[in-house]
Amino acid sequence: MKPSSRITIITLLGFWLTIFGGLPLLLLLVTSFLGQHPEKFFELNFSLESYRQLLDSSYLDILLRSIKQAVITTLLCLVISYPFVWLTARMNKRNRNIVLILVMIPFWTNSLIRTYAVRIIIGTNGLLNKMLLGLGLIDSPLRLMYSETAVVIGLIYLMLPFMILPLYANLEKFDYRLVEAARDLGAGNTQIFLRIALPLTLPGIIGGSIMVFVPTMGLFYVASLLGGGKNLLVGNLIHQNFLVSQNWPLGAAMSTALILMLLSMLLAYTFILRKMKSREVAG
């Protein structure tokens, strides 16, 4: 590539990032420091009021609940994905590609539509209940809809590929001969998993977990559609402040706080990764 065309591409990318990434973020940050006004979206003066309100105990409760739900979703995604990816990585190339394509296909449908699909499946008169009733496994329909369980089911369904793909990228490189060697030397299954598989796949596990955890905090429509809007999550609060209560500074402050929180998680991740790499080199 000629240096001049490289500069053009970088300039274009920089432009694109500034306009669609940097500028909105800056607007959000500025809005979060504006004053609140009951009849306008905001008042043009500097104020820390919104950040002070963030410390309100009910908001902290909502934050804790969102974190709890995101942690449960992440852990369940991990538990479901790990054996799946482990087996997939052992397959021959053709089967492996088929499996990965099957994982990707649902991605082509909008996530909102897939949330509605979950509703049709787990509803009181839904497919799942009809099937279980038909098989005689239950006498009265399970009432799954509009509960935290329903929200977690929906979140796992939407987020699973975000766990599978980073894990796969990591496990694909995993040298299976290490397992064979360990077995020859008399290691049991637990030992192989804890001392060989787990440490070597840790970057994939952490990467996948962050890919699931971060978007889960903001998926407000899953909580409203499957949870019945009973338990507000951080995403719902931001949505409500911007579009219902017309309190832009508070909504912007919440968004800023959420971004900062997730950003520090990403930084921690890169830090751990770098540390692991340097240890590898040293070891």
Next chain:
Amino acid sequence: MKKLFIRFTVTVFAMLIPAAAVCSDKVFVYNWTEYIPDAVLQQFTEETGIKVIYTTYESNEAMYAKLKLMDGTGYDVVFPSTYYVNKMAKEGLLQVVDHELIPNINGLDALLLDKDYDPDNTYSIPYMWGSTGIAVNSELIPIEKVTSWKDLWNEEYRGQLLLHDDLREVFHIALSIKGYSSNTRNPKEIEEAYLLLKELMPNVLLFNSDSPRMPYLAGEATIGMIWNGEAYMAQEENPAIAYVYPTEGANFWVDSFVIPKGAKNIENAHKFINFMLRPDIAQACVESVGYATPVLTALPLLDEQLRNNPILFPSRAAIEAGEFQTDVGEALPVYQKFWEKLRSGN
């Protein structure tokens, strides 16, 4: 986060489009979803030659935010509910409606004119009105057991209740049980209502106000709040879903035609409103959307069964027991604070 930005950009562009097109033979109508039959809009264009540019919204808040951002430009006719009329009028977003250009105003029910939210109907003309009452699935709950808002607190209905995702309507329930006005601005009364609603929460299955009839039809919710028009539509699919006017009084609302301050096609807006108030057009609207019309002259045209349907047309006693919403002004943040507490389980 990214989703939110995309939404904003899309909204901003969506707002610019109607603002850019200004043409004399058009009228820009911004309405609730499923609120005017398409045939009626076509008939208007055929009769007057005025093209209707029709856009819809799902909540007063969304409509208000859009008009406020654009400072009242971009649309010629909008349909805010009761208390949003005086909120918007007070904030200078609306213009005075010229009654002389709307001769059909004479056919309107005096009971729905000159209300607190807009004295003398300076800024608004009623389009349709309705109530928020109780829906009961009479297959699962004997209908005689449900007569009052208080019955929703019955422990038998644990995890079965539907409430509207609308703070004013939900607070109306508790305020009217306590004997207070549902338009109160007194923080103490609002707090008492909150404490009462908190006891109701274990019964609540979900909050919904885009189409509250759906959870009843799907068999998820068995009892709870509903708009009368939604109840009417639900009965067409499942006659077991009954509508009850609670003894403490239902919550009444009116959706009105208003003309935003920055409207470009003012004359066409008046023509449109006058057309919508014609008896045969009002009849077509009632038959299609299932809410009551304030056009008295349209009532004789309605099918007798529809005209006598108490879901659509409540008795005078039920109307007098109920209350119409008005703006609560500076008390709104107080409601909001308690609403958030209620929704976050505190």
